[in-house]
Amino acid sequence: MAMGVLVVGSIGDIGLVGLAQRFRGQDVHYLLTGQGDVVQLGRYGVSRVYQLTTGIDEYSFSETLTDLVNRGSYSIIITPVNRFYRTAVPMAAQRLSAPLLTDVIDVKPIDNELEVVLNSFGNRAQVTVKVTGRVLLMAPPARFKPSENPVNASIEPLQPRVVNVVKVVSTEGKAKGGVRIEDAELIVAVGRGFRRREDLKLAFELAEVLGAEVGCSRPIAADLKWLSEDHWIGLSGRRVRPRLYIAIGISGQPQHLAGMMESRTVVVINNDPNAPFFRNCDYGVVEDLYSFIPVLTRRLRDILKR
Amino acid sequence: MDVVVLVKLALDTGQLRVSEGKVDVESTPLKVSDIDRNAVEEAVRVRERVGGLVHVVSILKYGPIQRRLQEAEGLLREVLAMGADDAYLVADEALIGSDQSVTAKVIASIIRRLGKYDLVIAGEATVDGYTGQVGPRVAAELGIPVVTYVRELRIEGSRVVAKRDLEDAVQTVETPLPALVTVTREINTPRIPTLLQIRAAVRKPIGKLTLADLGLTLKPTIKVESAVPMQVKRRGVVIREGTVDEKADRLVQALIQEGLLTPR
Amino acid sequence: MINQGLLLAYILYAANVGLIVLIITRLVKEALGSGAPISVNRFTRFITHEVKSIRKSVVGAMHLAILGAVSLSILYTLIYPWVYRSQLAHYIMFGVASPLIVGLIGAFAWRVQVLARSLRVHGKLNVSGEFRGRSIRLQGVLMGVIALTATTLATSILPGLLYLNVKLTVAAVDYMLVAIFYVRPEVNLYADFDRALHDIRMPFNIKDVIEGRVDASQVSMGVSRLSELDRYETLSLDACVEIGACEESCPATVAGRPLSPRVLVRKLAMLKGTTGPGSNPLDVVSDDELWACTTCGACTYNCPVGVRHVDIIIDLRRRLVELGRLDQKKSNLLLNLSQYGNTMGTPNYGRHEWLRELGVKTVEENPNFQYLLWVGCMGSFDSRAREIVKALIEVLREAGLLDEIAVLGDEETCCGDPARRLGEEGRFQEIALRNIELFRKYGVRRIITICPHGYNTFKNDYAKVDPWMRGVEVYHHVEFLRGLVEKGVVKVSMGNIVFTIHDPCYLARYNGVVEPQRVLISRIGKLREVRYHGAQTFCCGAGGANYWYDVPEERRISHIRLGQLMETGAQAIVTLCPFCNAMLNDAARVKGVEGKVKVIDIAEVIRAHLRS
């Protein structure tokens, strides 16, 4: 199978090169959007960089990408995940008559075929797919770590093909605090173990270090009104299924559990060793949240360098 | 104004059946993909405002076809009961487990056969695959503009004006019809048809088609080898002893081991 | 020459007799129009019901006082020509009337209190100025009737023509008002007094649709015009004379939710009066007003003239469901019912796996079972409610009865109560038919359930969908446990815990099951009754599908109820419903009184006091 690998993204998406490196012996090229240090790409074995410095819309991007893929005969195209790419890349894939696999975990080229492992079925199963021919892969860059393999990267400015069909009338910044907790990957949830509204800042700091959303039990949203209702998790609140759910000062009543049971990993922090939540957790810590959370936050800040 | 809504009869991933350590796709029930309900609702609201027809298009992706047909019809009847006028269901062995480029081609072929259409609405993504590809792909196939992640929709003459929900901004865009939009959950609260309304919807036509009816022959490009469900059993490790620092260390180590934290 | 005074008296007498005839004709006419059978038998039962209402509540007693007083006043008026000369007769008449006069004074005082509360409620609900005016006028007129009737009775002590003429004049005005305002309420009560609380309108039978006798598109579920209400419901609207008993007992009103049953009924009555029966009730009633109701039935139960608030509310909710006017939480409930077959939105298969570990068999494994144990959504999925089921199982094991029971396993779904109370009658009936089919398939003859909602639905609602269900005996676990204890199959020991009982609405008020729990508790510890108990219980806030959604309110109903229960100073609150248990436990937790009082189910109480 003749392969050339094209990675698409900004310089921050460099993690995807880690996925590209699993296609051993293939040239890795990079469609770099915006500014970025080309030398850094070369360090990880990217031999050619196409640089697109003008911001264009999804439609134009899909046309530009299609042209580039056809020109370079790439058979593996790897892109990051966000709403821009989720719009542009499928259009390109359709023009290329190629499959697009999302939420990719791993790839394994076997002879003429490619085996791709991905999260699917609403994050409830790992699916293995076999592909022959050209394929587009979408994955979060942070999932991979490229290894060093320095080469000299050549650079070529890319002229976009601009098509104006959708006109942007206006753009407003989003009001902060409007969470969509149902889609959150990481959640720090707070309960009545917090004694005062101001103390919630402990949880917000932890969430910030983790890049998590803050959720809460019903009393926090409905009775005390410390947080708005879109944070409320449970039977009568939102149903969430993050990869990591950290419950702090929540006792774990059935109505709360009903909303978070499907979380992948559940961490419970509570000073009452008999709290029912401990019977429904992966990791529990019996400790006073006021002394524990600041320590945990500091520790995480150290190792995550945030 | 004629609106086409794309509705996926998705695997009900909340009720995945498992046998011998593998997801048993064939015995897992289907459901109308959640966000596609929002799409149908929006289509019906557009029609309520400006008149016209609402056509539903659905491609059966999970077998076994014979048994699924009845299930699919039942679900489409729910969609029709929400106010759509008719439905087209494509069921063909060649489409089971096919990739989205194939799905998009089939959908585009039906839409072209409908002749007249002004707007195509799809959900932002489906509950089972969550790939969100089919909308943009169909637009590309039909050569019409696409507006994704729409949380507010207005028809102004022969243009559509939409508010898009992006990661860090809300964008208002405008594009001529015909166009395809994909909607988010926030755009509306879909009506839940009553049982009587669902029963009354037996009157509405569901056109069942195969690839041959559409004159299509399509080659599969991917093959699903296996689907392994993720473990949901709780470990139940409770850290009781030690100083605060020790406890924090143990927890952090555990999270790193789970692959939930990657030290930098 | 004829005495002018006497002449006047005869003229007034004739006028009074005319008015009395008017009252009677109107009574008969309205009664005929009500569709209720007119027979001596029914009339006797009606009078017995009226007399018994003294025991039900203070309002009932006052209502009876007014009825008695008006009747007595009429009787006195009629016999005046024969007795007016006798001093003694006057004393006797007064003597007989005096208890009723006291009753009337009480009723007047009650009305003053109602007026004060309704002014407050009007302010809170922000009703229109026109409504306020009319409401106060009606209440004024009825206070007038009470005062006038009392006057006619009180003046019976005064002999002499002058007083007689005064009295007859007052009586004429009084009877005129009675003819206008009191006939309809009385007739409504006559027509409705024996209609059970659970017997709400059934707009269609889904079997007719399934079997093709009726086209689904021709059936309407909810009420889009007043004229689509059943006759008994329309009579209800006309019957309301703002006695305010509903409002006083309504948990939604007390909690500051946007609902007063009195205001709701009067708004609809006024709508009918102004724009006619073709009007759309939703023009004057808001969605949340309807969702605020927990269907606890206190309003209808307490209304002295038989107004059917809950029936009307459900009919209007049905309309909202038809129109798709549901927020996310209510939509989710219906979606969960259709997708998962249960209210919790959890996969249904394996719902009884945990029972298998306790040695409970399914109907397939134990085909000779005597009792089907209906575990219910809460019992199957909620970890707290599972404890209740577990306690019951352990008591049954102790009694050696474990092999007599079986569960449905994966085939158990929802009982349909939440769908019905939310207003999705079609879904409810479909669920009911499916369950009945299952019961038939496995030859179910007796059902035990830990949930009063399932109990009520199986016992009363299912039989209306399919009469076959009349042959199935339905037991709440408290009835069953009582049997075991009284027969000595299960022995319990006396302790020194002080209990109070929270009676579930759907058990005590809807089905009159109040004794078994008291019999059991009296053998185990000390019982201290809460003010609102038995059939007069106060809702926990979960009924009518309220468990799954929220309504704007000032206070939680569960917190109010917990407060009442805690006033007894009991150490443990005994519940008989997994929903009540969840509501009160949650209230105790949020109020931080978990340490002071335990909220436990009767099955758990029995298990803790087993004597082997």
Ligand SMILES: Cc1cc2nc3c(=O)[nH]c(=O)nc-3n(C[C@H](O)[C@H](O)[C@H](O)COP(=O)(O)OP(=O)(O)OC[C@H]3O[C@@H](n4cnc5c(N)ncnc54)[C@H](O)[C@@H]3O)c2cc1C
């Ligand atoms: C119909 C109904 C629907 C409901 N729906 C929901 C719902 O959707 N979502 C929901 O969450 N609840 C819901 N509830 C409420 C639920 O029953 C519980 O009351 C609620 O979840 C309790 O919230 P909590 O855990 O924050 O508070 P609590 O139960 O009071 O728990 C507080 C916990 O904090 C711990 N704690 C205290 N101090 C500290 C400290 N210094 N350090 C560490 N830990 C500490 C305590 O040990 C305790 O375990 C519902 C209830 C009902 C009846």
Ligand code: SF4
């Ligand atoms: S939940 Fe309990 S108190 Fe509330 S309405 Fe039902 S039975 Fe009554």
